[in-house]
Amino acid sequence: xxxxxxxxxxxxxxxxxxxxxxxxxxxxxxxxxxxxxxxxxxxxxxxxxxxxxxxxxxxxxxxxxxxxxxxxxxxxxxxxxxxxxxxxxxxxxxxxxxxxxxxxxxxxxxxxxxxxxxxxxxxxxxxxxxxxxxxxxxxxxxxxxxxxxxxxxxxxxxxxxxxxxxxxxx
Numbered sequence: 001x002x003x004x005x006x007x008x009x010x011x012x013x014x015x016x017x018x019x020x021x022x023x024x025x026x027x028x029x030x031x032x033x034x035x036x037x038x039x040x041x042x043x044x045x046x047x048x049x050x051x052x053x054x055x056x057x058x059x060x061x062x063x064x065x066x067x068x069x070x071x072x073x074x075x076x077x078x079x080x081x082x083x084x085x086x087x088x089x090x091x092x093x094x095x096x097x098x099x100x101x102x103x104x105x106x107x108x109x110x111x112x113x114x115x116x117x118x119x120x121x122x123x124x125x126x127x128x129x130x131x132x133x134x135x136x137x138x139x140x141x142x143x144x145x146x147x148x149x150x151x152x153x154x155x156x157x158x159x160x161x162x163x164x165x166x167x168x169x170x
Contacts, residue, residue: 007069077136
């Protein structure tokens with residue numbers, strides 16, 4: 001497949017992209033490179049330095065977008081709430097619009113389990129109401145809802161991981 005991975009040089013992306021390449025996929029990474037580039041060069045890898053808010057990067061001829069780019073976690077999101085909304089919600093909406101317009105078949109979005117807020121439920125499942133508490137949580141929830149509004153035009157898959165931890169080259 002031809003994949004576009006936004007935020008592909010970040011914590012998760014720097015682990016995911018080599019696995020995608022090992023599976024034989026062609027990967028285009030868009031990343032602002034705030035934290036550098038820890039990916040090894042590869043013949044099927046193209047890295048584009050850019051900001052997700054600048055929607056001029058190429059996504060055409062892409063089978064799927066894996067959208068990892070964003071302002072991550074509650075404390076970081078609170079440092080500049082306006083930036084958090086621009087990157088996490090508005091840029092995601094603009095990317096979804098472009099994806100549909102350019103014929104992308106699948107959109108995979110890295111949201112967050114924090115969209116549930118604090119719950120008294122013994123098991124938090126996808127049926128539990130979303131009760132985001134912070135700007136970060138709210139932007140993730142809004143982005144999810146925007147993406148789901150395009151589910152009739154492309155496959156939309158949303159992942160809600162809890163805190164991501166473990167070894168990463170980054």
